[in-house]
Amino acid sequence: MTTFDYAPAPESRAVVDIAPSYGLFIDGEFTEAADGKVFKTVSPSSEEVLSEVAQAGEADVDRAVKAARKAFTTWSAIPGAERAKYLFRIARIIQERSRELAVLETLDNGKPIRETRDADLPLVAAHFFYYAGWADKLDHAGYGANPKPLGVAGQVIPWNFPLLMLAWKIAPALATGNTVVLKPAETTPLSALFFADICRQAGLPKGVVNILPGYGDAGAALVGHPDVNKVAFTGSTAVGKAIARSIAGTHKKVTLELGGKGANIVFDDAPIDQAVEGIVNGIFFNQGQVCCAGSRLLLQESVADEVLDALKRRLSTLRIGDPLDKNTDVGAINSAEQLARITALADSGEAEGAERWSPACELPSSGYWFAPTLFTGVTQAHRIAREEIFGPVLSVLTFRTPAEAVEKANNSQYGLSAGIWTEKGSRILSVANQLRAGVVWANTFNKFDPTSPFGGYKESGFGREGGRHGLEAYLDV
Amino acid sequence: MSESEKAARLSVFKTYKLFVGGKFPRSESGRVYEVTDSKGRWLANAPQSSRKDARDAVVAARKAFAGWSGATAYNRGQILYRVAEMLEGRRDQFVREVGDAEGLSKSKAGAVVDAAIDRWVWYAGWTDKIAQIVGGANPVAGPYFNLSSPEPTGVVAILAPQESSFLGLVSVVAPVIATGNTAVVVTSEASPLPALSLGEVLATSDLPGGVVNLLSGRTAEIATPLAAHQDVNAIDLAGAEEVLAKELEIAAADNLKRVRRPQPVDWAADPGTERLTSFLETKTVWHPAGGSGSSGAAY
Numbered sequence: 001m002t003t004f005d006y007a008p009a010p011e012s013r014a015v016v017d018i019a020p021s022y023g024l025f026i027d028g029e030f031t032e033a034a035d036g037k038v039f040k041t042v043s044p045s046s047e048e049v050l051s052e053v054a055q056a057g058e059a060d061v062d063r064a065v066k067a068a069r070k071a072f073t074t075w076s077a078i079p080g081a082e083r084a085k086y087l088f089r090i091a092r093i094i095q096e097r098s099r100e101l102a103v104l105e106t107l108d109n110g111k112p113i114r115e116t117r118d119a120d121l122p123l124v125a126a127h128f129f130y131y132a133g134w135a136d137k138l139d140h141a142g143y144g145a146n147p148k149p150l151g152v153a154g155q156v157i158p159w160n161f162p163l164l165m166l167a168w169k170i171a172p173a174l175a176t177g178n179t180v181v182l183k184p185a186e187t188t189p190l191s192a193l194f195f196a197d198i199c200r201q202a203g204l205p206k207g208v209v210n211i212l213p214g215y216g217d218a219g220a221a222l223v224g225h226p227d228v229n230k231v232a233f234t235g236s237t238a239v240g241k242a243i244a245r246s247i248a249g250t251h252k253k254v255t256l257e258l259g260g261k262g263a264n265i266v267f268d269d270a271p272i273d274q275a276v277e278g279i280v281n282g283i284f285f286n287q288g289q290v291c292c293a294g295s296r297l298l299l300q301e302s303v304a305d306e307v308l309d310a311l312k313r314r315l316s317t318l319r320i321g322d323p324l325d326k327n328t329d330v331g332a333i334n335s336a337e338q339l340a341r342i343t344a345l346a347d348s349g350e351a352e353g354a355e356r357w358s359p360a361c362e363l364p365s366s367g368y369w370f371a372p373t374l375f376t377g378v379t380q381a382h383r384i385a386r387e388e389i390f391g392p393v394l395s396v397l398t399f400r401t402p403a404e405a406v407e408k409a410n411n412s413q414y415g416l417s418a419g420i421w422t423e424k425g426s427r428i429l430s431v432a433n434q435l436r437a438g439v440v441w442a443n444t445f446n447k448f449d450p451t452s453p454f455g456g457y458k459e460s461g462f463g464r465e466g467g468r469h470g471l472e473a474y475l476d477v
Numbered sequence: 478m479s480e481s482e483k484a485a486r487l488s489v490f491k492t493y494k495l496f497v498g499g500k501f502p503r504s505e506s507g508r509v510y511e512v513t514d515s516k517g518r519w520l521a522n523a524p525q526s527s528r529k530d531a532r533d534a535v536v537a538a539r540k541a542f543a544g545w546s547g548a549t550a551y552n553r554g555q556i557l558y559r560v561a562e563m564l565e566g567r568r569d570q571f572v573r574e575v576g577d578a579e580g581l582s583k584s585k586a587g588a589v590v591d592a593a594i595d596r597w598v599w600y601a602g603w604t605d606k607i608a609q610i611v612g613g614a615n616p617v618a619g620p621y622f623n624l625s626s627p628e629p630t631g632v633v634a635i636l637a638p639q640e641s642s643f644l645g646l647v648s649v650v651a652p653v654i655a656t657g658n659t660a661v662v663v664t665s666e667a668s669p670l671p672a673l674s675l676g677e678v679l680a681t682s683d684l685p686g687g688v689v690n691l692l693s694g695r696t697a698e699i700a701t702p703l704a705a706h707q708d709v710n711a712i713d714l715a716g717a718e719e720v721l722a723k724e725l726e727i728a729a730a731d732n733l734k735r736v737r738r739p740q741p742v743d744w745a746a747d748p749g750t751e752r753l754t755s756f757l758e759t760k761t762v763w764h765p766a767g768g769s770g771s772s773g774a775a776y
């Protein structure tokens with residue numbers, strides 16, 4: 001087969017100006033960490049150091065919580081309509097600066113510019129715009145008259161969608177009148193610090209949003225701070241459980257958005273070409289570093305070979321490389337640590353007897369890279385069928401009947417997402433009904449919207465983000 | 478008829494038993510404990526449930542979950558209403574038992590039982606309305622029909638309130654099962670008898686066996702294995718004191734049970750919908766509408 005090569009089409013880095021160093025953002029000011037610690041953030045696609053960032057410790061957490069507590073008194077008291085306008089301003093500034101933020105996010109995270117430009121940033125702006133409108137309508141949200149905010153929200157977010165997870169956390173918190181201390185992940189602190197600048201441009205009162213780049217110890221200090229009223233965490237199930245334990249016996253309200261092992265179920269009457277696109281999107285979007293990824297592919301036996309052939313053909317056309325290139329489909333893995341985790345789990349797949357396949361592709365020599373990979377001959381007992389890999393690795397299983405598909409899909413400690421591919425409407429509805437998962441995509445995958453509640457069953461966490469449901473997490477109801 | 482034959486008739490005592498899987502077993506441990514009224518007079522021996530009884534009850538509750546959560550909301554509503562009907566018919570018995578258990582006068586106990594009956598009616602009406610209140614279509618920015626619906630969390634362990642042994646019990650159990658969950662209930666430790674008698678009502682109300690399982694005994698002893706149980710999805714700590722509640726919440730984190738912490742409640746007040754929504758999950762399903770398949774997303 002003849003293929004035409006694409007010429008490089010890199011997005012310009014000139015649109016973003018990254019300072020050599022950044023401070024913590026506390027009480028409206030950028031400041032050094034109390035103990036003067038800093039850490040470097042690198043571009044995962046090249047290992048180039050992008051900036052040096054202040055590293056928050058316990059004393060900084062305390063200072064930020066105090067600032068947020070102080071700001072809470074005034075912020076919670078201003079009319080909802082005024083709070084709304086701050087959030088509308090933020091949404092608009094994000095739209096204005098979206099190209100800059102997209103490039104920044106791609107540099108710091110390693111994901112393709114096509115995704116930051118077309119998915120992350122539009123969703124970030126939309127999320128603020130959506131929750132802005134709720135700020136003066138809370139009486140109508142179904143939580144009784146005049147529902148009250150909780151107070152200071154301590155929020156800890158992951159590195160896979162740095163700015164989008166920030167938006168999911170901060171927008172509903174501010175709309176409902178809470179103030180925020182947010183810790184971005186240590187590998188992706190930059191977009192949160194740029195967001196601090198957006199808060200400044202929007203004229204947001206000081207102390208309402210505080211940003212503390214740092215490691216897990218800062219996150220633990222924040223979650224454990226006695227003056228934090230609300231804990232919101234997105235990340236691993238192990239850390240989520242530790243948080244649930246640490247807040248036991250307190251009055252802290254908590255929402256946890258944790259891991260997943262989503263089943264993507266393809267029935268024999270599915271539109272195969274569309275299903276293949278959905279499978280690819282389900283597991284290779286953001287290099288598979290997505291909690292709701294469709295990482296278990298369940299194929300009905302009668303079409304398994306056909307789907308696998310088409311899938312392999314499609315994977316051979318994926319373009320892997322420079323995340324800033326507008327033609328790139330698959331970017332870099334976020335960190336060396338994550339790459340090691342993916343590598344170890346993929347190796348266990350081979351060791352346990354599953355068959356490994358990757359398209360022929362050249363990976364860049366520097367940076368953190370993992371080729372799109374699929375495993376066939378996977379059983380439900382294999383680690384790659386049970387554990388979240390959080391990388392571009394797809395485990396393929398087969399089934400004969402819809403009942404078996406449901407049984408296998410639900411055979412997981414997780415319950416975050418699932419996909420159903422079939423042309424039969426009644427089958428979609430009956431299977432969707434039986435799946436124990438918080439988000440089900442029928443004939444599509446990995447779609448997100450600020451109006452659509454997102455969150456898991458079982459050990460994928462509890463509470464919902466997005467939509468009217470997302471307000472509850474930040475209200476004293 | 479001679480005088481001696483007219484002598485006071487000796488009453489028939491009831492053997493109070495557990496209610497598990499629709500049956501009335503004794504504790505597998507063979508243990509009982511003495512239950513007294515508020516003045517310390519012996520009322521009955523109640524089964525003192527063991528860790529094994531708790532596990533058996535979870536198995537029964539899990540087994541009942543598919544059928545109960547899959548029943549129509551209308552059907553569940555009728556069954557909850559049937560519970561109210563059965564209770565109304567046995568009102569005198571419960572007035573006596575609640576009066577003995579909580580040291581209430583006949584009229585006060587009567588008010589408590591009436592409130593409990595009315596609570597079943599309140600929740601019976603909710604079964605086919607809650608989805609319309611907490612679910613609905615979401616106007617996503619793209620060619621999709623997007624619908625959020627509430628679903629029951631699963632098997633819920635309930636520590637019933639210690640003081641309000643009947644109205645409190647009904648107030649925590651009815652909302653859990655109204656939405657399709659199944660329940661393993663630890664009754665008031667000191668006053669388990671009204672709860673155990675409720676089992677007899679539930680057994681004759683068309684409620685499928687296993688939907689509600691009632692265990693009497695030492696709260697901490699039964700609650701500890703329930704909080705740690707990997708096949709329990711949620712726990713209501715209403716009847717736990719502070720230290721125990723914290724221990725149980727820590728144990729519950731191991732499989733991320735949904736935890737409802739204890740808080741002061743006026744059981745006579747309007748219950749609202751809080752307890753209904755505490756044990757619900759929200760499922761959101763995306764369906765393409767126009768366009769086709771995975772293409773056509775528009776942000």
